[in-house]
Amino acid sequence: MRFLRTLLLTLLILSFLSLGLQSGLKPSDVHYSPAFVSKGDSTAIYVSSMASVKLYATGSGEFFVRDVLTGEILFRGRVSGNGAFALIFPHPGFYEFSGNSSRGITITITPVEVGFPREQKNAHLWAAALFGGFLVLTLLGGVRK
Amino acid sequence: MREILRWELRSPLNLAMVSGGAVLIGLVMKRFYLTWNATIRPGPFGPDVLGSIFRTAFTGDVYLLLALLVPFIMTLAVRLERDEGVALSIYSLPVSRAGVLASKFLAVFLTLFVFLLSTHILIFVLHFAATPGAVVGVLRIHTIPMAFFYASVLLFMISVAAVVSILSPNAYLSIFGGFVVLYLPKFLGAEWFWFLKWGKVLTDYHPATISLTMDPIFGMEFLRTSLLPAIVLAGLYLAIGHWRDVR
Numbered sequence: 001m002r003f004l005r006t007l008l009l010t011l012l013i014l015s016f017l018s019l020g021l022q023s024g025l026k027p028s029d030v031h032y033s034p035a036f037v038s039k040g041d042s043t044a045i046y047v048s049s050m051a052s053v054k055l056y057a058t059g060s061g062e063f064f065v066r067d068v069l070t071g072e073i074l075f076r077g078r079v080s081g082n083g084a085f086a087l088i089f090p091h092p093g094f095y096e097f098s099g100n101s102s103r104g105i106t107i108t109i110t111p112v113e114v115g116f117p118r119e120q121k122n123a124h125l126w127a128a129a130l131f132g133g134f135l136v137l138t139l140l141g142g143v144r145k
Numbered sequence: 146m147r148e149i150l151r152w153e154l155r156s157p158l159n160l161a162m163v164s165g166g167a168v169l170i171g172l173v174m175k176r177f178y179l180t181w182n183a184t185i186r187p188g189p190f191g192p193d194v195l196g197s198i199f200r201t202a203f204t205g206d207v208y209l210l211l212a213l214l215v216p217f218i219m220t221l222a223v224r225l226e227r228d229e230g231v232a233l234s235i236y237s238l239p240v241s242r243a244g245v246l247a248s249k250f251l252a253v254f255l256t257l258f259v260f261l262l263s264t265h266i267l268i269f270v271l272h273f274a275a276t277p278g279a280v281v282g283v284l285r286i287h288t289i290p291m292a293f294f295y296a297s298v299l300l301f302m303i304s305v306a307a308v309v310s311i312l313s314p315n316a317y318l319s320i321f322g323g324f325v326v327l328y329l330p331k332f333l334g335a336e337w338f339w340f341l342k343w344g345k346v347l348t349d350y351h352p353a354t355i356s357l358t359m360d361p362i363f364g365m366e367f368l369r370t371s372l373l374p375a376i377v378l379a380g381l382y383l384a385i386g387h388w389r390d391v392r
Contacts, residue, residue, distance in 0.1 A: 002160065003256070006161075007259065009164065010168060011264075014264060014267055018175050018272070022179065030180060031182045033182055042190075043184050043185070044186070045184055046182065048181060068190045068192065069195065070279075071192075092273055094194050096190050117275040119275040120272075120274045120275045122274075124271055
């Protein structure tokens with residue numbers, strides 16, 4: 001019983017810490033690798049939170065950004081020479097950059113604002129409520145068991 | 146033996162230590178999820194690409210924390226009571242000496258395994274909670290290999306710490322000795338000894354491998370650097386513990 005209680009308390013603390021750390025995330029904390037796309041060559045980039053970013057593309061042709069986790073196409077852009085675009089990554093995960101440029105496009109990604117998706121925040125609060133609730137249940141009727 | 150196991154699992158000091166350790170490890174993992182920076186090529190990509198980050202959350206920093214935590218807990222279980230003289234009454238119980246030592250070993254293993262695996266899964270699930278479909282897919286494929294990974298790695302680290310504890314003349318030496326031995330490959334730059342091999346089985350999997358047994362975690366290379374030495378060292382720990390006095 002003491003084992004279970006300690007486990008629940010640990011998971012409760014972890015849920016709050018995860019919430020706190022993610023709320024305190026700043027754009028200067030994250031760094032995204034550049035993507036290179038060309039015909040038949042794509043790159044998946046890890047994005048650690050919901051993020052509003054600026055894309056700077058160099059090259060010529062068309063490129064696409066796809067949310068790998070849901071399969072949804074987020075963005076289609078056409079660039080000839082240089083171009084800057086604004087885009088929002090809706091949640092943490094991987095995003096695929098692909099295109100049909102014959103000579104290739106290099107895309108650098110700069111974070112403008114990073115945030116906390118609502119579903120994820122709710123999941124943190126639900127998890128904390130769940131662990132807290134179970135902890136309270138185990139505490140009913142006294143601690144010495 | 147079951148009574149001793151139950152008693153050890155209820156030990157407040159051990160639970161407090163493991164809980165604190167699990168929170169620190171959870172923080173390290175969360176920082177990893179927040180600041181990791183990676184590109185994966187070439188495609189095509191599917192939601193299972195998330196498996197790579199789930200597996201690599203066992204980083205060098207997590208290993209460092211474990212290398213501190215495991216000798217500490219093993220010392221609390223095996224060595225401290227000998228310093229304090231309580232061991233004399235514990236080992237005079239009608240249980241064989243090996244039985245007492247084995248239940249202490251098992252209790253440390255069970256506590257660490259449950260706490261660490263649930264921390265690893267919880268931090269991952271919470272971080273990617275906005276895409277529940279992908280999370281369920283990754284957990285369905287990778288939970289069993291990761292559970293096996295944690296079990297092997299912890300058995301290895303605990304058995305190293307156990308041998309050091311049972312050989313040590315006092316608790317201080319036991320803690321620092323255990324840490325130094327577990328962290329020695331890193332100090333010496335000889336990480337290939339076991340740590341790099343562990344990292345390799347975590348990253349060197351192919352998403353296309355559908356069968357569970359094709360995962361490198363179940364491969365001989367990994368077993369040779371974790372589970373097999375753990376069995377030998379655990380036997381050594383029991384043998385030494387059976388042979389030496391309890392003071």
